Amino acid sequence: MNINLQGLCPEIIMLSAAALVLLVGLCPRDGVRRSSQWIAAISLVLAFIAAWNLGPIGDGRHWTLWPLATYDSLLASGIGLLTVLASWDMPFLDDPAQSDKAYRGEFFAMLLCSLAGLSMMAKVNDLIWLFLALELVSIPTYIMVAAGRGNAAAQEAGVKYFFLGALSAAIYLFGFSYLYGFAGSTRFTAIAAAFHSALAGGHLPYVALIGLLMVVIGISYKIAAVPLHYYAPDVYQGAATPVTAFLSFTPKAAGFFALIIVFNLTGWKLSGPGAPGHVLPDLLMVLAVLTMFIGNVLALLQRNIKRLLAYSSIANSGYMLVGLAVGPVRPAGSAINGLSATLFYLGAYSLMTVGAFAALIYLQGKTDAAEDLDDIAGVAGEHPLAAASMAVCLFSLIGMPGTVGFLGKLFIIQAALAANHPLLAVLVVINAAIAAAYYLRIVAAMYLRDAWTPFTVRRSLAPPFAAALATVLVIFFGIFPAQLFQQSSASGQVVPTAVISHKPAPVPLAAARPPAYPQ
């Protein structure tokens, strides 16, 4: 495993910062400990710059999916920065019952480690590495959920998240073991070659099939997709709101990148008439539709905003799975395929959901952070900007034109249509219509009701700043999507690993270069 460490620059920055933050967090002086979030933020800015400036490095063999890896790192550090800002002052840090404020450093170190795991997800070229990267994303989030705040709900969320997470890890590990057995190596190039030769021979061995299925389903825990979606509402509700914001982004993005690189091993040759694994894309579509419907339909019944957003997060995974199920099939002349649509939607969704959560963090309810619909009733009167940014993010989640959410849905639908799945597109549209009802209830509560009690807000300016930034980006990318689109569409033009293993020359990199943005 000849690793060119230069390519891992963003992750190294994040992990070093995590170590530094851990050390700083040990300092007895509170003022020094307060610098930990600054370190985290600055390191993420540096990581963003590093990711931005890193081109394809090395001999082209190890960085098989370079644009994807770049997009991954950019997303991890960019949205990660927003989540750091949103969790600038964790609730429990200000809790008078917690005299010991020593968790600040640990918390931000966990956050950075998890982001580092996400950031390296698309650079992974080995099953073992993939396993460790997935765990690096998950384990810190288990800790953040369980220790994020001291109440019973957070502990319950921690229990459910951790144990079910261990179960899902067992499921995908089982799959990994079979994939290894199938290929005889943990290297992605070898696995892809094995898939390539097997599929070229017209059959998909059951060993590979079992492995693939278990891996895909096991990883779908990270994205909260059916049938592993059960935990999401409880965990989102129970965790401290900044942690929920983090959960709605990091594991989900990691899961999608992992799914993409796993499918990339198969060379995306599973679909099509007579292909040996032809049921797998269909299966993914069924799961996607179920995920959309279950998420949306159950969200209709919620009054707790975090729980509602949890169901919405399930539903949004469904939309993204549609793109994934469609895959990189691309009609001639179109720059949109299912993958680039999914990746665009991932970026869009991260912005919208983190923005909404950041606005929610800014608003405090009567006793605790605002959670219930009643907690934010009439908030537009007193905090028009917070309410506006929340509303913009929610309208974006609805898919209102002019926001990035609209484009995200549009691309997904577009990809489904381009791949000749009109029914799937129609189901997405119907789901978007159902979803409008519950997002609108939040907007209605903020704008069309009266406040019960005066609001208190968090002292720190960072969460509102994060909310405002996310809102501006939601609108900006909704009107000028070029940059985001270019990144995601370049990342969506995946080069199957098998091709690379046969041609180690820089050819695939040229093929993977972002296409000129069509004017």
Next chain:
Amino acid sequence: MDYTLILATALGAISLYLMLPRGRAALVKLGALIGVLALGAGLLGWFHWTAQEQAVHYPGPPAIFFYIFAAIALASAAGVVCHPRPLYAALYFVLLTLAAAALFLLLRAEFIAVVLIIIYAGAILVTYVFVIMLASPGGEIPAADYDRISADPLAAVLVSFLLLGTILQMMSYGQAALAHGPGAVPAAGPAGFGGMGMLGANLYSHYALPLELAGVLLTVSLVGAVMIARKNEPPVRMLDSGEIPAE
């Protein structure tokens, strides 16, 4: 369809269902009996498979060792799952670990076998036992209610063995799948295969980066365990358990 496999799976399911703690001893014995039958059915199935492959002679230890240790492993796994007293269950787990280590030896994974015993049986299980003792202040004699009666045994056994049956069935269909694989037959590897040297060289040449990541992960979980378990009161001594696997 491979009916002996289905039979073995079904018998195993019934046996586990009967053995799951419900406060009645007779059923446990019946379950154990059916479990033996299940193992026998499984054995038959494998003999059946093996019989199709008479022509090939496999070098290495005779199959009987596999059957013995597999039976021990399965039985002790069932013991972990079914024993109403957590302490005994933990001890069954030690037995399972030992059986697994023996199986690893059969597969020429000597170093892993040793590591398994040292880390699992030696370290992790000890911490488990510590925590079990900590959480049972009244001593171990009367098992808690929630341990004596298992929850939803039927649904759990059904879904789990449905999964198992499906996997086994798929594998029985796909027997020829690995025929094109690159490998040789088991237990005929080069000298030093499975040894510490081979593994170490492999780890530090091919898996250097994952090794670093594993270190990060251990640190994270160590810090996390402390972070989760510490309260404002003076830290409870037991929490340092998280440190042990880090070594």
Next chain:
Amino acid sequence: MYPSWTPHEAAIIFSALIPAFPLGAAIVLALLGAKWFKKSSHVPAIIGVSLSFFIALKLLLMFQFGQLAAPNATYIQSDLWTWIGAGGFKASVGIFLDPLSCLFAAFVTGISLLIFIYSSGYMEGDYGYFRFFAYMSLFVFFMTTLVLANNFLLVYLGWEGVGLASYLLIGYYYPRPAARDAATKAFITNRVGDTCFAIAVLMIYLTFHSLKFSHVFYGSLQSPAFRAAHRTVLFWIPLLLMFGAFAKSAQFPLHVWLPDAMEGPTPVSALIHAATMVTAGVYLIARCLPLFLHDLPVLHLVGLIGCFTAFMAATIAMCQYDMKRIWAYSTISQLGYMFLGLGVATGTGAVFHVFTHAFFKALLFLATGSVMHAMGGELDIRKMSGLRKKMPITAICILMGCLALSGFPGWSGFFSKDDILSAAMNSTWRFGPWLAVVGLLTALITAYYTFRVFFRVFTGELILPATAGQHESSPFFPPGDLPGGEHAVNHGRPAAGDAAKDRHAPAKKPRSLDGAPAMWLPLIVLAIGATFAGYLGVFGSHAPGGWIGGFLGRVPLNGTIRYVPTPPAGLPQPVGGHVNPILIMIIGAALAVLGVLIAAYFHRINRQAAAKVAVVLRPLVHFLENKWYIDELYHYTLVRPLRFSGYILSLMDRFIVDGLVFVIGFIPQLAGFTIKPTESGRLRYYGIGMVAGVAVVLLGVLYLLR
């Protein structure tokens, strides 16, 4: 005048400015309104929309005098900037200018301008004054975007945006539960239509590989082979577009939101009913007529439902007492006429009716707003009478509006309605004449209920409701809960106190109750429009349909399909029969006069006679009883059955249709309740669910692959 631009380029840039000015006003107001503009918030809004109006007018004149295009180029379209470009898929922000969009842009901005001016008087001192004008400007922005867009995606943006703006404005008085419910109802009902529209847009893209009007309407659609190959899709696209239009234009069964939408401030109702929201549906179908003309069943369905809606809403309007509600049903009814016109392929007639309707319906709503303003929020026609004496200007204006709405000969509604009805009567479609008969009957009912309101409220002896002369109580500050107190509602709203004080301060006693000049001046302008706009459809051109017909119809698009009124051979012609249009005109006029007379009898003459009988001529009861028998006869033969059917239809409206909408909202909820138990909260059940999911997936794959 344009140093370096050709008129063509100038037109494109100018038309891009039409939506831009209201948007700018909305942004300025949203950002600075609360701090800087406060009570002068109407200034930027009015400036923005008036600039847009003048530009639209200028464009209209340029079109009229042929300054814009070579004779063959009939429309101008240009992409301003590529919004989403992805290989084959491209969506741009662009302008489509042709007589239709030009006319719509002109009257939308024009009527909006008048409504804005009116609002500056009507909403004066209301809490959130700047918010109101920001939303209103946003509304105009989205509507002009919708009208001027050159592709379906941009139309969809305007479409959704109009829905959003209406949601905000209907819920403007959000402390009232009714306002919130109405806003939600409007949004959800519109959402049904939006979904249909979105699916239609998808199908259009799939079929035509483009979303541009110029490609969709005048490209491969013209080839018979293409049409034959896409028969099914070409049936579904218009059908879905129709449902989209029905939701926005409040046609059966998606009309339920419109009557409730009057919960917003009255100028909002005027804007929704006259200029912006509901005309969007008519615009959409008029714009997409080329698609509809190739699938006649759908076009006929449009006409059929339009006709039914016209009749139904008119009968419902007969048995309402709330003035605004009566006008709301009349809007539904008049929109029904427009769809009837579209259904018999007379786009010109429908657009002409949209045009005249915009004047008189804006007039009626604004005048009603004046009444409401003067009567302290009272709108029950039973509680007021003889207001003519107190509000002379309003009375004269509303009389003009009523004459126009009832189709009284000589007023604008007469000509446009007649256009539609004669086209229906002469339609090549077999059922066209029957629809025309129903339309004529509806015209009678319309005249009756319109003048019922007028005679009841403005003639007769002076009766004022108890609340007359007071200011309507603000929903933001309920009586007894005036600002300055420590009530939680007002917490942290320093500006609110001033506003409310102004609102409740004793105003200078005016001589009449007509209100401020800002309120009655727009009324006069609209009254002139409502009276004379119809002549634009008679004179001004040699073409049939007068200036409007000539203007809309003079442009053969792409040489093959003329924009209606005369589709090419082989397509349904609006005129195919031999009934003389003059005859229909005479019948229509007679029915309108008859309706007015009946209303006069019941609500003016008989009312007074009955009063006299009751007071003076007691011995002549016997004689008068005869009269009363006649009254009864009329009542039972004409009024009762119609009223009864109106009642039945309103019941249907209430239960069946509301029920439908309820069901649409309810099925997902029901599904939610059904699967809610899966989220049991128990770790173990989650685990069982997960493992079961894995097992089922594996088993399914095994089964499918085997």
Next chain:
Amino acid sequence: MSNPVLYRYLALGAALFAVGLVGFLTRRNMIMIFLSTEIMFQGIAINLIAFSCYHQNAAGQSFVIFLLTIAAAEASLALGLVVMLFRRRETLNVDAWSDMQG
């Protein structure tokens, strides 16, 4: 040439996995639940070692090393969690932690 020797190991791994699942789903004691996941990990380890032997390369064995490492890390976390939870409710019953639902 199929390979029954390999398959019987794989069957054993799958069976251990299933037994572990049953334990995960039926036990209420949180410690036992986690011990059940360890059984599943044992099953996976047997798979890996069998494949490693079959393919005659060390990747599978290396994988097991990492598997054990992560299992140990998760175990430390699990035990920390259990201690915290036990301190709060004085029970190891996982059903005590099911307030949120719906």
